[in-house]
Amino acid sequence: MQPGKTQTLKISEKNNSGWILEDNSGEKAFLSKIFIDEEKEVGEDIEVFIYQDDSKLKATTEIPLAEVGEFAVMSCVQSLPSGAFMDWGIIKDLFIPYKQQKTKIIEGKRYLVYLYVDEDLELITGTTKFKRNPQYENLPFQKGDKVNLIMMNESELGWNVVINKKYIGLIYASDVFKKLYPLSEEQGYIKEIREDGKIDVSLQPQGFENIDEFKQKILTRLEENFGLLHLSDKSSPEDIKDEVQMSKKNFKKAIGGLYKDKLIEILDDKIRLL
Known part of the structure; x- marks a missing residue:
């Protein structure tokens, strides 16, 4: 068992x-x-x-927020000198010893928690201390796969993220095209599984084969904005990022496809829904 x-x-x-x-x-x-x-x-x-x-x-028969070997965002229900009790989603709260707290856990606040079995005590235990960008073997996904993310924290390189509740990866700052918040949930894509076992993630699909997702996003923004967006292939990457949360490269691919489909008109400083 x-x-x-x-x-x-x-x-x-x-x-x-x-x-x-x-x-x-x-x-x-x-x-x-x-x-x-x-x-x-x-x-x-x-x-x-x-x-x-x-x-x-x-x-x-309750469903916990996480099982052993997984991460989840949990709220602290009680904080004591010896440790903290977290709402785990089941009748029994999860205990995080004080020595397993990266910073002191405060009652009522939310934290990213990893579950493991303490080998000495043989008890299910939580921790907020975990390795950054660890190395993995035999990963259950491959480049291009769509994954669920929990945002961990921002660093000089970009954002550390939890992938499918089990793995830690990195979104490089150059691949971030929207405002992100710690502990929020996002959908992402495996960008690269490196030779050293580290995982690079993107918030957007890669390549022309996924251009339909970008096209639909632009169409949605056009419909929300009365059929007009003050963006074009001459717009700055920053303006494109702020308006449609994608890179200029993907934006140009998408509006090119929409133009060929005769869905939009491309003007000098704007695009218009036809």
Whole structure:
């Protein structure tokens, strides 16, 4: 049985308080009746999340914000000298020891948290201390894949980000075309997986094969702005970035495609919806 993970277990016993669940090795966890909203028989399987409470394994049908080996943004519900308790999305709060806090965690504030199992205590634990741009092997995605991002922090190079809740990557400052905020969520694209195992990410798809997304974005802005945008292929990169959140290169590709499709008219200092 894996604490901190969602898994499928078998119902081995029922009582007035809930169900006893069992894995293939015979290890047991308790599922309280407050989480039971469907009728199942002894011997049937159920998918649950396993957590620890007073050194006992318990199960819940609640969905946690993150599992062991993942990142999530959590709010602090209580801060003590020994550590902080975070709202994990399940009935049991997650504990972050004081020594695992990058800065002192304050009650009511939100933090990016990574979950792991403390090898000495064998307990699910949180930390706000993690490596920047670590090296990875056997990544489950490739260049061009669309991914979910959590914005970590801005640095001299750009923005450090969490990719699909599990991996840390970097968006270079030259690829940022919109205002970003720590702990916000964005969609991005794998730009490059480097030989050293580090991951470069972009907020925009790469290449002509993804030009339709840029074209649609410009059409949407034109419709919102009564069919007129004071941008053209002569506009500065800064003006294009502020107005449509894309690079000048991608903007020129997109309006060229829209012009060929006879959807817009390109004038000296503006584009107009036809």
